[in-house]
Amino acid sequence: MADVSDAGAHPGEAAELQRERDRAEEREAAVRDVVQTIARTTFDLDAVLQTVIDRAVRLCHADTGNIARRDGDKDEYRIAAFTSMTPEYERLVRERLYKPERGSIVGRTLLEKRIVHIGDVLEDPQYALPDLQRLAGYRTALGVPMMREGVPIGAIAVARNQVRPFDAMEIRLIETFADFAVIAIENVRLFQTVERQRTELAQFAPHVANLLSTGDGEQLLAGHRREITALFCDLRGFTSFSETAEPEEVFSILREYHTAAGEVVSANEGTIEHFAGDGLMAFFNDPVEIDDHELAAVRTAATLAERFTTLAADWRKRGYDLGLGIGIATGYATLGRIGFEGRYEYGAIGNAVILASRLSDAAAPGEILLSQRTDASLEGRIATDPVPVLRLKGFTRPVVAMRLVELSG
Structure with missing residues (x-):
């Protein structure tokens, strides 16, 4: 049934209006498809970029298309997604390392940081990829940069096999x-950053790692005051x-010590702030x-001291005489x-915290020193x-x- 607005239109005009309406609906469906792909994807960037280039080539009535994205930290780019390419053409394109230069549609787009539209590559004196052109047969090419904060992170290129x-x-x-491609790349980058931070934090504080994905966690991570009990050893x-042992043996001893300490602290719901050589800092609450x-x-310290006795006995058999001193203090921090990004603790x-560290320094081998406040509590x-x-x-x-001296039950 014709739309009321088309009632007075000439049959040819009505047909053209219908074609425009169909094209608009197709564009809307394609955009919705890309948005949905981005929304349900976290790390599968290839799937998003493939969806983007597939829809772009189809909607723009192009014959081929590809997306190049930055390869590492250098100003170099590789093809990450493509469509409608022959196997040989695909191989050559994938092997090529693109740089900002004028000899290719991708390179020129990256160099100029703006849309590049070549009506006929055979008539362009600066186009320098005749082998690729002969293999694929494209004539008209369009390149659009993918920009983030004014810096190109890639480019979309589409082409037609006729001058049009x-x-x-x-x-x-x-x-x-x-x-959309930039949004997808940025989303993946942010997800990877968060996961990397979660992994790094989980090494020291499993409880903290889970906070990164919550609103309350972001507030805690930003900084706050709370009473804690700090433990140093x-x-x-x-x-x-370390001056006499081989480096491999030093690392072996530290690994055993750190493993034992980490297990005991985590079992008592503590947070390990850091390992520093033979030192360890943790806090509770x-x-x-x-x-x-x-x-x-205190329970952590007592358990760790007990575990350490077994470790130290084994180390003595290997000729190493090591002891453990522990300091504990309670107060607000x-x-x-x-x-910084990529390396958070x-x-x-x-x-x-300072007092616990100093008490640890003062403790004799096998001794656990408590601050007056911790003892009183x-x-x-x-x-x-x-x-x-x-x-x-x-x-x-x-x-x-x-x-x-001991725990009383």
């Missing part, structure tokens, strides 16, 4: 598809050991709040994500002995500390 320039609507359509005798974080830290800053649940008042680096006043 693309019209303004077709060019605008390719521009739209170029924008490091090896005694490690310097002399953040990012996930836990009951009795002071007790969780500022916590959040520290680092989750860290804590505050006096409690666990009164009746742990057994401790006082140690002589300590004068610690960074603290102007003498520091009262207690030595852990």
Whole structure:
């Protein structure tokens, strides 16, 4: 049934209007298809780019098309998706490394950072790929850059095997598809960045890794204050050991030590901030709040000391005499994500962190020293002995500390 608006139109005009309507619906369907592909895709960038070039070639009535994207950090590009190519033509195009230059439609588009439209490549004095042209037979070519923040990250190229320039609507359509390709590439880049950060953070803090994909997590990662219990430990005798042992043996010892420490901290819902050679820093009650974080830290220290006894006995059989000193302190700290894109850690800053570090330095091999506040919060649940008042680096006043004797049940 004809649209009312077409009632007075000449039959030829009505037919043309219908063709325009059909083309508009086809464009809308293609755009919707690309958008849906992007929306349901996270890492499968090839599938998105293939959808983009397939729809672009069909809607613009081109004969061939391809999408080139940046290859690594250099200003070099390779074909990532293509359509309607013979096997030999495909092989040559895939093997080619494109750079910003004037000899190809892709290279010229990247060089000029704008739309490049060649009416007939055989008449273009700067076109320098006659072998590809003879193999594919294209004559008219169109290139549209894929730009992100003013920098080209790729280009879409479509071509026809006859001299028939693309019209303004077709060019605008390719521009739209170029924008979609940029969105898809950026989405994948962001997903990969988040996953890389999650992987890196998970090495130290499994709880933190899960926060990256939540709104509350982003707020926590940005920085906040909370009471925590910090734990530091490091090896005694490690310097002399590392000076005499082979590097492979040093790494083997550290790997065993770090594995044991990581397992014990994670089992008690702690967060490992970092390993630094023979040192380890962990804290409790953040990012996930836990009951009795002071007790969780002390239980971690006691379990780790027990595990270390077994490790140290084995190391002594190999001729290495190593001990473990541990310091624990409770107090408020500022916590959040520290680092830069691609290399993040989750860290804590505050006096409690510094005090735990200094107590660890002061602890003798096999000794676990607690701050006065940590000890007071666990009164009746742990057994401790006082140690002589300590004068610690960074603290102007003498520091009262207690030595852990045992857990009381």
